[in-house]
Amino acid sequence: MKPLIRLFFRTLRIVLGPFMxxxxxxxxxxxxxxxxxxxxxVDQDCRSLVLYHFKTCPxxxxxxxxxxxxxxxxxKRDAQHDAKNKADLIAGSGRDQVPCLKVTDASGQxxxxxxxxAIISYLNQRFAVPA
Numbered sequence: 001m002k003p004l005i006r007l008f009f010r011t012l013r014i015v016l017g018p019f020m021x022x023x024x025x026x027x028x029x030x031x032x033x034x035x036x037x038x039x040x041x042v043d044q045d046c047r048s049l050v051l052y053h054f055k056t057c058p059x060x061x062x063x064x065x066x067x068x069x070x071x072x073x074x075x076k077r078d079a080q081h082d083a084k085n086k087a088d089l090i091a092g093s094g095r096d097q098v099p100c101l102k103v104t105d106a107s108g109q110x111x112x113x114x115x116x117x118a119i120i121s122y123l124n125q126r127f128a129v130p131a
Contacts, residue, residue, distance in 0.1 A: 017056040031071035050102040054080040059116040060099040
């Protein structure tokens with residue numbers, strides 16, 4: 001019975017996946033516009049961030065949409081189809097839960113943020129443009 005259930009959900013993901021990705025693109029807000037010097041600093045700060053995600057995970061889509069809105073160039077690593085990325089995620093955070101944001105500070109300390117709401121909150125606190 002389990003293989004049949006897995007097959008059903010795998011097929012559902014294959015069928016709905018392209019629609020979810022299309023929705024991600026058409027429902028994005030316009031990215032914020034910063035002065036060039038400020039955007040360069042944001043881009044520099046984003047080099048210390050890595051997002052582990054699954055391409056069609058709804059929570060990952062939510063985080064990627066917010067990153068687009070904040071005009072962040074964060075490295076994204078697919079933890080679903082790349083075994084090395086999945087192993088790195090499990091070794092670092094202790095679980096294969098996505099989305100997961102790896103934050104490395106200037107001293108090399110690593111923090112793993114595992115919840116989409118917590119990731120979005122962190123990004124907004126660190127990179128939001130004042131109104």
